Amino acid sequence: MVRSRAEAASPFQTASHDHGSCIEDALDRAAQLCAARGARLTELRRQVLQLVWRGHEAVGAYAVLEALRRSHPGAAPPTVYRALDFLIEHGLIHRIESLNAYVGCSRPERRHVSQFLICGKCGDAAELEDSAISGALLRRAGALGFAVEQQTIELRGLCPRCRPNARAK
Amino acid sequence: MVRSRAEAASPFQTASHDHGSCIEDALDRAAQLCAARGARLTELRRQVLQLVWRGHEAVGAYAVLEALRRSHPGAAPPTVYRALDFLIEHGLIHRIESLNAYVGCSRPERRHVSQFLICGKCGDAAELEDSAISGALLRRAGALGFAVEQQTIELRGLCPRCRPNARAK
DNA sequence: TTATGATATGTTATATCATAACATCGTCAA
DNA sequence: TTGACGATGTTATGATATAACATATCATAA
Structure with a gap:
């Protein structure tokens, strides 16, 4: 079952959570949002967003970096931090202060x-x-x-x- | 005017805030609390607590370290972090996650x-x-x-x- | 009083998170 | 086609935090 767009009553994942659809949905919505705003969701930023959305856990910048290097060997910390900054500015991800980590936003359409x-x-x-x-x-x-x-x-x-x-x- | 022990209606400092008394009060209460609990408020810990209480701003561990070195030249990061951990455990200071910094607790008597x-x-x-x-x-x-x-x-x-x-x- | 265990501190090294500064590249509009 | 701007590359470093092990200090029981 696909996680509905209008978040269900519980914000927690269920055993039947289809994360493939979940992440695909998130990426689609991000693309639409950026297009509508004239913001450039470049391939690099899209990949970083995808990596943050690998799960529903908050993920650290250096974990994203390590994963990113598989497709993008030259990536350095600024590569990731700049992409994260962009995604945060556009409300596509949130920063979890108590973990120094980042998590996908489930409702990026409005602040x-x-x-x-x-x-x-x-x-x-x-x-x-x-x-x-x-x-x-x-x-x-x-x-x-x-x-x-x-x-x-x-x-x-x-x-x-x-x-x-x-x-x- | 001394900041009253039972916090006034506003938690903000006023122009007439007497910080000398404020910090003295905080150190006295910390000593009493630790004595009552059988916890050891060593000179090092007392000094770190005093430094965190230098103002009502949250202060970073390395700022504490730098100040501590004036009286304690050999201090290293673990020196400060261990003292901060002790003070947090006993509710004498709080950690501000969004600043990676520490601030004195105004009501340490109870959790x-x-x-x-x-x-x-x-x-x-x-x-x-x-x-x-x-x-x-x-x-x-x-x-x-x-x-x-x-x-x-x-x-x-x-x-x-x-x-x-x-x-x- | 001294031995002993527990707690505290010293010391060195390193892990982890984040940004500065400047160079280069790509895109798009004039 | 070029100039301006935004994106990315690259190198270095700053800022926060902990691991691991050595030594010192304290309380107390033998």
């Missing part, structure tokens, strides 16, 4: 504030978009006179599949 | 979940402890079957004193 649920066992980083939470933070900060520009919200723990008494879903 | 408001201009990292927010995150994650172990919540923006139309308080 949004996300919260990440990061499993300490399988490493999956599930993206939420809970406006009640981001709104509560905005209001609380605003009440203290603080003008919020960016939110970093990352929860570590165990995802449903990795919990001792995992209820399969 | 808590904090939110940080980090000013991009003056660098101050104000610590909130809003149980409505941490609770909302816990509930939301729980509803998705995710067992939260740790929360990282860091907002970047401008503090009241640094906003264009700062209202002094």
Whole structure:
């Protein structure tokens, strides 16, 4: 079963998750988005995006670099970091601050504030978009006179599949 | 005026903030806490804590190292990182993930979940402890079957004193 | 009091993450 | 076709963090 475009109720992957379709979908959407914006999703950037999307775990820049070198032997750190910067600017990936790592964005079409649920066992980083939470933070900060520009919200723990008494879903 | 022990309504510093008393208070409380717990707040650890508390900005490990070397010429990275680890374990400081830096904890007496408001201009990292927010995150994650172990919540923006139309308080 | 184990610190080396600075290449519009 | 701009190549280095092992210090039980 293909992961639906409008994210399902649970942001976690299921046993039946078809990652081939998932990544293909992500790349297609990225191409469309960049085309619509006049941004150049070059082959290099597309490959880096594909590598970040290899799984739903956050992946480090140097892991991307190592993988990239298979198709692109001369790649150096700036090669990867520049591509990652581009992808972040266009909302195609997110940076996970607590891991110094990067993960594909599940809803790149519009800018949004996300919260990440990061499993300490399988490493999956599930993206939420809970406006009640981001709104509560905005209001609380605003009440203290603080003008919020960016939110970093990352929860570590165990995802449903990795919990001792995992209820399969 | 001394910053009161029970944090005032605003977690931001005021123009009249007496940092000398503030840091002295923090060191005293750390000593009491460690004594009560049978933890050894050695001179080295005390000095590192003092250096982290030099201001309300988050401070990098290597900045601490450089300052520490004035009194402790042989200090090396592990010297500082081990002291920081100890201080974090005992809740005396927090790590700011999005800055790879460390800041003194304003309420070390009990474990808590904090939110940080980090000013991009003056660098101050104000610590909130809003149980409505941490609770909302816990509930939301729980509803998705995710067992939260740790929360990282860091907002970047401008503090009241640094906003264009700062209202002094 | 001294031996002993545990904890803390010293020391050297290296892993990991990220960017500066400048050269070259490709693309596209004038 | 050339000039400007954006993308990529290349080399070097900066910034953050830990591994591994040696030595010192402390608390305490023999």
